[in-house]
Amino acid sequence: MSPDEKVLLERTLKLSEENNKILRNIEARARRAAIYGFIKLLIILLPFVIGYFFLEPYIRQAFQVYTELLNSI
Numbered sequence: 001m002s003p004d005e006k007v008l009l010e011r012t013l014k015l016s017e018e019n020n021k022i023l024r025n026i027e028a029r030a031r032r033a034a035i036y037g038f039i040k041l042l043i044i045l046l047p048f049v050i051g052y053f054f055l056e057p058y059i060r061q062a063f064q065v066y067t068e069l070l071n072s073i
Contacts, residue, residue: 052059
């Protein structure tokens with residue numbers, strides 16, 4: 001192996017190690033972004049779901065009153 005080839009191989013090794021480090025960082029960021037996105041979705045939707053289950057008897061009662069009112073008219 002000539003000295004030029006050895007230098008090129010060492011440079012290629014350095015570059016591939018650097019690329020691997022960058023790709024790991026990108027993958028970790030993407031994973032964190034997916035997890036945070038899921039958490040944000042839960043934070044947005046959870047109050048609606050809890051509110052529906054809490055208010056569901058009142059909504060049902062109001063709907064019954066409304067249908068009785070429509071039937072009487």
